[in-house]
Structures are given as structure tokens and as C-alpha cells.
Amino acid sequence: MPMATLAAPCSSRHSLLHHHHCRLISPPASARLVRRGRCVRSYASSTREREAAVARMPRLAHRDVMLALAREAETRLGARLLPSEVPANVREFSEDEGRALGSVDVRRGAPGSSIDFFLEAWFHRTLPSGGAIDITALIVFLNGATDAPHFVMDLIQAGPSSLIILLDLLPRRDLPLHPGYIDAYYAATGADAHRRDVVERVPQARPYVSPSLLVRSLWSPTAVVVDVQCGEGGVARLEEIVRGQLASSAEAVLDVWLERCAGSVVEMKAEERERLVARDKMIIATDVEVNLTANLPKMFSADVSDRVVAEISKVFVGP
């Protein structure tokens, strides 16, 4: 099926109707309905759709790592995540005869949970030179029920042998003022060991210094913020690093987050909670703006990038 057909304009007029239908009908019919409009799908059908979409994408080790982590997190978060409400033409889009492909999916946290949203996204653009750029993100933000860190993994691959890795439990407090926060979420969780593993076991990893001073200010003291450069002919070596050290370290960080952060509830005064949530909105705007939305217009037509950016921007506004 040509991917371009998935990028047709989408109406949300039938969403309520589809909501119930999608849970009952078989996946292929569901998939057709979904493509005609916004729809909240069952876990099974959305999983099958996603698997089909992934099968249509060019294989990429770092995307496989993200997808495995995303499925692990979804399984363990279970009913704490609401079904996706992202329209089909944002969940999967393609242009330029498949040379530009992408997918963005967002699941809101269920009422009563500590989850704000769960965002997974990947973008692929084949370059005229024959190379490609691939950007992948898995971001799970918590809400004002807790001050526990968010989970963030951004992977930016501008060539077959180089990869920028940003992997962190993103802090939600002004750290110098909150040493107890550092102790609870970073020192006591062993988070630094996972950073050290990447830095020490991957000799090709160099510190990555973002051109944005604001982005440099977001990270925790245990963040993995590296640029892995394997050089000419390093394609196999990079794939080995991605499927080996990156996969295991990212899984370890996600495990810390799922065990110690995702279910956390912290008592706060209303004013403190408001400040925390306002800070979160600044942070997600910065992370998503710099790592995702700033890159989309370079990879896709204005139509597609506007539509995708608009959908991502809903994350900032909240449910």
C-alpha cells in the first residue's frame, strides 16, 4: 500500500462513533476506519497497526531499541495510559515516494495516575546524497501528582555511523536548592552507574554539547548526553553499540523510572504544584521544540510538518 495514502486529511467528526466500533471490529476494517478520521483504538488493533507500520519503515537499529522500550513501558504502565487519540495521518505519514516517513503517537495518562503523557515519535528522511537522517524520541512526562523526574530518550542519527544519544531522568526541581531530590532520584537509584556504563564502555562516545544553551540546562547530573562517532566504515560497530550498550543502558534507566518515578505520589501545596507544572511545560516545549519540531520542516513538506507539529503541541496544552 503506498504510504502517501495515509497522509490524507483527517476529520475528527466521527471520533465518538469510531471509538466504540474500533474496539469490536477486526483489525483490517479498523485500520480503514482509522484512516478516515480520528479514532481511539483498542490496544490490540493499535499494536497490530503499529507493527505493520514499522514493517514498512526501513530497518534501523536505534528505532528498534526505542520501540522495544516503548512496548515494555506500555505493558508495565498498563491501564495508567489512555488509548491514543492521535489521528491516523499523524500516527503514520509519508511523502516523496517514501523518502520521508514518520510517526507520532501520544497516549495521555489515565485520571488518577501520575502520568501526564507518553509520546513516541520517529522521523526518517532519505537525503539526495543517498544518506538519511533519523530522529527518534520516547518521552514520558509525569503530572503534578508527583515531583519525580520524567523519562526522556532522544536519538538523532545524521549518518550511518554516528548517533547522538540523549537519555535522562529529567529533573523537575531546581537541583542546587534540593539536595534531597538528587539523593532520592539519582544517588539512591544508582542512575549514575548507567551513565558511566555508556561513557566508559563506548570509547567512541564523546560529550554532546547542544547548540542551545537552554537545552544544555535541562539535564540531570546523571544524564547520558553523548555523540557516538564510529567513523568511516563504522556502520556495523554503531549497530553493535546501539543493540548492545544503548539498549541495555536505556532499559536500565527506564526500569529505574518505572520502579521509582512512574507511580510516585508526592504531597505538595497547590502553589508549589502550579510552579512545578508550569516548569514542566517550559521543559517539554524546549525539548520537543529543539529536538523534534525544529527539524520537521527540514524533513517534510509544510503541510505534513504543520499537521504533526500541531498534534505534538497539544501535549504542551494538556488534556
Place this chain on the structure above:
Amino acid sequence: MPMATLAAPCSSRHSLLHHHHCRLISPPASARLVRRGRCVRSYASSTREREAAVARMPRLAHRDVMLALAREAETRLGARLLPSEVPANVREFSEDEGRALGSVDVRRGAPGSSIDFFLEAWFHRTLPSGGAIDITALIVFLNGATDAPHFVMDLIQAGPSSLIILLDLLPRRDLPLHPGYIDAYYAATGADAHRRDVVERVPQARPYVSPSLLVRSLWSPTAVVVDVQCGEGGVARLEEIVRGQLASSAEAVLDVWLERCAGSVVEMKAEERERLVARDKMIIATDVEVNLTANLPKMFSADVSDRVVAEISKVFVGP
């Protein structure tokens, strides 16, 4: 003159008397009085004493750089700094037949200025192996009249060919929440160019990762936080880096600070100012604790290190 005589116990009983005498009498007599107790000295006599003390220290390139910067800053800050009130046996102390030497001096900011305090310190300890450890700091903190960054330079040399450099305009705001602060003090001042100069022009410079997660959280996005390792026989190379790139980059950062931060006055609500000053106290406690006071007991006897730590601790309490 044996340095050990300078480490005699000190009484502050005569400080007021000495305050006036010291401004009138000749330096040698002043120096004798100073050694007997706490004393506020004239700029000329304290400068001469300092020069004499420096002449007695083993030569060290990184200390020379700090001293040159300190004199430059003192000259340009002029009457915004009050005379030192640090007792002579903290301004200069020595033990173990000169194998352990040190100096701590603090000048408070004048009333009406934006300066909180100006601290310079250096410590030297010859090791049984024949090597030495040298720790040097120049720290100028601002008060609640402004939210502009502090100036911090810590230099830690554990061998003749390796040096840890911490050089920063230390931020006083929770940066992700204050992009305008990043723009004003870091982007618009060209601060990042000075960081890049060190990182790019000194191939021996590797990122320094403090064992303290709290210390890692203090720095600005343009901080120089590096470990320069010149390896076996790299003594001359390190000295060249220190007198060349370190001296010029540190001077450039100090110049930004003197021009854009030291004289700044910013309107704030009382509550905001209180939070800022409370944050400052946390930060100075962390920086001084980790980089200075934690190391003193390893270098000096309990008597000396207790006395010096007590004097440094006054900085946290304020005037």
C-alpha cells in the same frame, strides 16, 4: 622567616585598635601587629604582605594565574571591596616545616555595592612521594541587589602534569524556567566562546565529572569543567596551557563578569530576593565544602584546618 611562626593562635581582641594603626604605620610594623591578631589593613600594606607571602610559596603556574586575576579584579572593583578582616594566621599558614602551606583571604563587598564577598585561597601540600597537591580558588559572589551570576574559578592540581579546571559564571536562577536569564548573561555575553576555546584548543582537556551529583548541578551551560591530563613528562606542556589558554580564557570570563555582572542591579520583590539569597547560600556551601573544606583536613593538622574552615564558614553566614 620560618612560616610556622605565622600559624600561632590569634586573638581578635585588639582588632579595633589595630584597624586605625595599621593604616598609618609602615608595612613591617604593620605586618608584626597583624600577626598578633585580627586586623583590617590598608590596601598597600596588605598587598605588600601578600607579595611577600607569595614569594615564600613554591612557584606554581596555576597559582600565578589566579593571583593575576585576583589583582585585576581587586583593582577594577576598587572601593566596592572592604579591606580584609581575615586574621593573619588564616591569610598565611604553614606546617610540617613548610611542606604544608596555605592562604585564605576574604574581602566583603562595601555597603551599597552588589558584591557579597571576594574570596581567594590557595593550599599546597608536599606528598611523601615527592609530588604535591595544590588547590586554588578565586570566588566572587554577588548579593541580593542583583540576580547576575557569581564568578568562580577552582583549580585542583594533584600532580605536575594534570589539572582540574572549574571556571564559570555561576547561575543564580533555575535556568529552564528563565530563558531570558540565559540570553542576558550567557548568550549575549559570548560566554560560550571562552568555553569552546579551552575545549577545542586544549586537546588534553577532557570533561571533568565531579563525584558529587550536587556539584555537577551547579554549573552554567557555558562552564569550563575539564580535567587536563598531559601525561608522563607533560609538565612543560601543562605549564604552557596554564599560562596560555587558561590565563587568557579565565581573564576573558572575568572580564565578562566585571563588565556585565559585578555592577548589575536588578529590581526584585522581597520574597524573590530572599529565595535568591537562600539559594546562594546553598551554592557557596556546596562549592566551598566540596572543593575547599573537604580537602583541608587531608592537607593540614586539625588545628589549622579547623581554624581555616571556621574562617571560610563565615562567608556563608554573611556580614
